[in-house]
Structure formats: C-alpha cells, structure tokens
Amino acid sequence: MSAPVWNNKVVKWVDDRLPVFTMMHHTAYEYPTPKNLSYMWNFGSLAGFVLVTMILTGIFLVMNYTAHTSMAFDSVERIMRDVNYGWLIRYIHMNGASMFFIVVFIHMFRGLYYGSYKAPREVLWWIGILILLAMMATAFMGYVLPWGQMSFWGATVITNLFSAFPIIGDPLVSWLWGGFSVANPTLNRFFSLHYLMPFVILGLVVLHVWALHAVRSNNPTGVEIKTPQDSIPFHPYYTIKDLFGLGVFLIFFAAFVFFAPDYLGHPDNYIPANPLVTPPHIVPEWYFLPFYAILRSIDFAIFGIPAKLLGVIAMFASIVILFVIPWLDTSKVRSSAFRPVYKWFFWLFVIDTFVLGYCGAKAPDDYFLGIEGLHVITMGQLSTLYYFAHFLVVMPLVGKLERTKPLPASISESVLKGGANA
Amino acid sequence: MRKFALTAIAAAFAITSFSASSQAAGNAPVPAAQEWSWNGLFGTYDRAQLQRGLQVYKGVCAGCHSLKYIAFRNLTDIGFNEDQVKAIAADYDIEDGPNEEGEMFSRPGIASDYFPSPFPNDQAAAASNGGSIPPDLSLMTKARVNGPDYVFGLLTGYEEEAPEGFDLAEGKHYNHYFPGHQISMAPPLYDDAVEYTDGTPATIEQHAHDVVAFLNWTAQPELEARKSMGMKVILFLIVLTAMLYALKRKIWSDIEH
Numbered sequence A: 001m002s003a004p005v006w007n008n009k010v011v012k013w014v015d016d017r018l019p020v021f022t023m024m025h026h027t028a029y030e031y032p033t034p035k036n037l038s039y040m041w042n043f044g045s046l047a048g049f050v051l052v053t054m055i056l057t058g059i060f061l062v063m064n065y066t067a068h069t070s071m072a073f074d075s076v077e078r079i080m081r082d083v084n085y086g087w088l089i090r091y092i093h094m095n096g097a098s099m100f101f102i103v104v105f106i107h108m109f110r111g112l113y114y115g116s117y118k119a120p121r122e123v124l125w126w127i128g129i130l131i132l133l134a135m136m137a138t139a140f141m142g143y144v145l146p147w148g149q150m151s152f153w154g155a156t157v158i159t160n161l162f163s164a165f166p167i168i169g170d171p172l173v174s175w176l177w178g179g180f181s182v183a184n185p186t187l188n189r190f191f192s193l194h195y196l197m198p199f200v201i202l203g204l205v206v207l208h209v210w211a212l213h214a215v216r217s218n219n220p221t222g223v224e225i226k227t228p229q230d231s232i233p234f235h236p237y238y239t240i241k242d243l244f245g246l247g248v249f250l251i252f253f254a255a256f257v258f259f260a261p262d263y264l265g266h267p268d269n270y271i272p273a274n275p276l277v278t279p280p281h282i283v284p285e286w287y288f289l290p291f292y293a294i295l296r297s298i299d300f301a302i303f304g305i306p307a308k309l310l311g312v313i314a315m316f317a318s319i320v321i322l323f324v325i326p327w328l329d330t331s332k333v334r335s336s337a338f339r340p341v342y343k344w345f346f347w348l349f350v351i352d353t354f355v356l357g358y359c360g361a362k363a364p365d366d367y368f369l370g371i372e373g374l375h376v377i378t379m380g381q382l383s384t385l386y387y388f389a390h391f392l393v394v395m396p397l398v399g400k401l402e403r404t405k406p407l408p409a410s411i412s413e414s415v416l417k418g419g420a421n422a
Numbered sequence B: 001m002r003k004f005a006l007t008a009i010a011a012a013f014a015i016t017s018f019s020a021s022s023q024a025a026g027n028a029p030v031p032a033a034q035e036w037s038w039n040g041l042f043g044t045y046d047r048a049q050l051q052r053g054l055q056v057y058k059g060v061c062a063g064c065h066s067l068k069y070i071a072f073r074n075l076t077d078i079g080f081n082e083d084q085v086k087a088i089a090a091d092y093d094i095e096d097g098p099n100e101e102g103e104m105f106s107r108p109g110i111a112s113d114y115f116p117s118p119f120p121n122d123q124a125a126a127a128s129n130g131g132s133i134p135p136d137l138s139l140m141t142k143a144r145v146n147g148p149d150y151v152f153g154l155l156t157g158y159e160e161e162a163p164e165g166f167d168l169a170e171g172k173h174y175n176h177y178f179p180g181h182q183i184s185m186a187p188p189l190y191d192d193a194v195e196y197t198d199g200t201p202a203t204i205e206q207h208a209h210d211v212v213a214f215l216n217w218t219a220q221p222e223l224e225a226r227k228s229m230g231m232k233v234i235l236f237l238i239v240l241t242a243m244l245y246a247l248k249r250k251i252w253s254d255i256e257h
C-alpha cells in the first residue's frame, strides 16, 4: 500500500495530524479486491446502506413517537396521518427491517457457499454473527414499539421464553419486564435499547470491515489473491458495481414501500394492544420464523429437562453453532463451486431453512403444505434435525470424504478460463 | 447478471410465500375479492363513492362504532370544500371544557374536532351491545386479512337462520365470514338503509361497497399520494439504474473478469 499524496493544502494539513484521508483512501479507494467477485458480493455494502437508512428514518420517527402504553399506538397513527411524509418515513423503516434481513441472509448464505468463514476469516465471520444477533434483538424490540396486538403478544411470548431457565427463570423475566407483565416499563426500556442497538451494530460493522480489510475479500474461486494481476482497486470498479446493485435493490425496496407497505407485516398489529384479548395466532415477523420453528419443534423432555427449556436452547444453538463452523467444515477447499458433493448439501440446507420458515408460520397441528397426515410439527422436527445435522454431520464428513475438483492456480487463471463454474 | 436476477427472483419468491403462509389462518371462508377502485398500480379513490360511504357511516355505523383517528378537517381529502366540512362538523355536539366556571359544556363541532365516539367508554359500549365492544373503524380494513374484501363479506354475509345443528348463542347472529360465525353485531345494513344524496340506488351491496371504500380511505388516507410518488420514484430509479449499469460496463470494459 503506497501512501497517497495530498495536493489540497487543507486536506494535507488535516491528514498530517489525523490521517483520516489516508485511511479512507486505503479502505474505499485503493483496497485491492479480487477481480472476479460476482454480484453475490454486493450484499455487504447493501447491508451497510440499509443500516444507515434505518438509523436515519429511526431518528425522524423518534421525533414524533411517544413511548407510553397509552399513547404509543396513537402517536404512530399521528405519524402516519399528520406528520409531513410521516407515512413515508414509517413505511421505509418498517419495510427496511425486512430488507435488512433479506440482504443479510443472502450475505450469509453467500459466505456459507463460498466458505468465507474459513481461515483466515473466522473473526470476520464471528463479528458477522454478532451483528446478526444484534439485529435480531433490535428488530424484536422495534416491533414492540407501535404497541399493537402483535407487539404486545409477541413480546409476551418471547420474553416468557426466559422463564424456561431453572431457578433464575422467573426472576429473570420479571427483571426483563420491569414488573409482573409486559407493560409500560417494558415498553420504555425496549424503546431505549432499540435506539441504542443500531449504534452497537454500527460499531460492529466497523470492526467487521476492519477485519475484512485485514484478510481481504474471498471470491467465487475461494483461491486467495496471489499476484497483483488477481486484484483491482476497489474504486472505481467496485464502487460502480455496488452502486448499480444499490439501484436494483432500491427498486425492489421501493416496490414494497410504495405499493405493498403492509404486505410483510401482520394485520393484527393495527389493533391496539389489549392484554385481555389473545390473538388466535401469535406469529413473529417472517425473519424470525425459521428460529421460531426450531423453538417449537422441541415438544418433548429429555433427561428431565423440560421441553420449553430445550426449545430455547435449540433456538439459540441454531445461531451459536455458526461460530464453530470454521472448525466443523473439514474441507480444504473453500468454494462450493469446486465441491461437487457439498454443493448439493448446501442447497438442501437452504431449502431446509425455507421449510423451517414455513413451519414457523403455521400452527403445529396444521398439515404441512396441506398434505394429509403430515403435521407441521413433525416436519418442523425433521427440518430442525437436518438443520443441526448439516453442521454437525454433513460438514465434517463431506469435507473428509469428498473428492473436490481441481482448483485454478490463481484468480487470473480462472478468469481466463471463464470463471469458477468452468 | 443472470445470477443476480435469479437471486432477486428467489428472494422475492421467498418472502411472498412466507408472508402468504403466515397470514392464512382461521376457520372462516375466504371472502370473495371485490373490484375496488384503488386496486392495482394506478387505482385511486372514487370521491363520490367515499362521500356515499361517509353517509352510510354517519347514518348507520356511527351509532355503535367510533372513528377516532379522523377529524372533520380530513374530509377535504374526499372532495368536500371547507364550508361543507364546517357544516358537517357543526351537526355534531362536541363536549368541551372545562370553562371558567369549571363546568364541561357542549358546543357545535368545528373542523379540527375528531368524530365523536358513540359511547363514553368501553364499559358503556359493551353494556349496550350484549357484552361485545364495537371496535373503532378507522383502521379496520388494515387490521384484518384482506381487509376490504373481508369487511364487505362481513356486512353482506349474514344468514337469518343459523344452519341446522349450529348452536347460536343468545343475542348472537350468524355470519359466514366472522371467525367462529357468531357475531354480536346485528346485520347493520339493509336495502335503503340511507338515502343517497346523489341518487345512487341504495342496495345493500351498494351500501357495503361504499362504506368499505370510505373505511379504506380512513385506514389509508395516504394511498393516492403514496402510489403516485411511488410511480415517480420507481421510474427515476429505473433510469438511474440503467445509467449506472451502462457506466459499470464502461468502467469494467478494460478488465478481464
């Protein structure tokens, strides 16, 4: 990395004292990037864009929101009706949460497919998982704020999960609630934390990008950058590619915001919260459904450990297990493009997460896809089993047994031969 | 590019299937889809219909249901001028106060007042309706799955007699679309329930269509502004994205990739 020369006097004066311009030059301009990244590498910058969008719209929402159980719902309706462009700000924020998860889930599946979690990118991957956990906490607490029926009952169901822990369970739940049920103190602390967490995420993203720049981007071949011919500077090549991707993404985003703003939400959340009326189906937002299915699928006790506690453990384990996959995956080859067997298991795993999502949306005793005799709970259990088996059995075994395709000698060689799929 | 398109399609498909499946619930039949004027990308409200719907709300529903997020001033949105709004507001008695003597008093409504609620509190509402509280209607079409179709189905889906073998509780009415089929609301609409000032034939279907249209406006008053802005935003984004794509091709043209 050569140090840039600053011609502008002011820039130079500042940079000599605090080298922010040099740092920005290294990270966003000169950063050597593999020349063969596919559009799958757009989703990181998209996630960053959505994060900023969420923070900005959030700040404007707070200016008109009232965190009190007797006023929260009305204040949101006031935003929708009386605040100038309040509906726009709220619908962007509401749908932005869904967009964030879509983008980050694709980003993570990309990492899984191309083995981006393997050495030397383990810490980068870990920070990503922390970001996911922080996003989930943020989204959950944000959903409580409008104080509709799903806000209230979703909060009640999820916070109640902690009561599954022996001895500390009940005191823990009262402590979370700040009382003996989800009520005004709960709403207030969720509001406070919902404002705080995005900035924690922002900090984690800085670490994430820092780690990324230390280890460099992976690429579709999974072969590291070896010679200068393998890489190109980030600017202008990837700045323009990311901008184009952003344009496509914004069209998708805008289609929801302007033409189907409530499509991803639940109608019950337009009914003010009522602790005396339980909705017939309490369903979390779509991005929690696979995890919800895992939680519910444990309906049996093992060794006297109650089902509820096992469910909670399984749900958290489904994310925590991601921390150790750098070691569960025994393959020497990163990219699934060169792993003819694992590739199939990867797609099976993707399908499995969709099946889990479907199961999470349905009542346990419904029929799966209407198939007579096949209950959602059974299917949820099978897919939960496969979810863990993928990491605990498939990853170690296939890595050992599979005969991988020959890797290209370098990124440039693969490019000349027509890419990772050749 | 191909992969990118596939990804986008897969993502769109995924969320569609998720949210469709998360909303299919309940034991009631799916109400038939109606042709609403605001359907589709370009659909807008029909002002005359909204005004008829207001008449139905005022003449029928307002006896039991509040509409608390709507102020009289909002009615300019559905085509009334300010004098008409003042006249509509003045028809209502609004409780105000306390005055200098500390007494609450009643005065004619003004444009900035909200539609007053028919009952002073939930207990009074429940007491007059066999124990059930008539819900506020401002957000009704957003608060039910397929809201407009559902409310239309509900209003026109009564049966005088419950089907053979159905155990209808005292004071309840049989309705095809209400979950569980037993509703405390007596059939509110009938032919000629209100006489339309614009001479539209006052059938029960007409009443139901009109009042649902009105309620969809109360739930989504921003709908027209939102869609027309959406058109402009998306057109702009398509042009911008096409230009970015051209630029991307140009910049990358000297790179083997």
Ligand code: HEM
Binding pocket: A040, A041, A042, A043, A044, A045, A047, A048, A049, A051, A104, A107, A108, A111, A114, A116, A117, A121, A124, A125, A126, A127, A128, A129, A130, A131, A132, A201, A205, A208, A209, A212, A216, A217, A218, A219
């Ligand atoms: C707020 C959310 C996130 C933001 C803003 C973000 C941002 C980024 C950016 C800008 C990149 C470089 C561009 C790219 O490769 O796509 C990146 C790479 C990466 N991210 Fe994230 N990320 C987020 C969440 C996550 C999560 C949840 C994970 C996984 C647990 C993750 C794992 C990774 C990995 C492994 C890489 C390197 C990928 C490679 O080069 O193949 N990220 N991230």
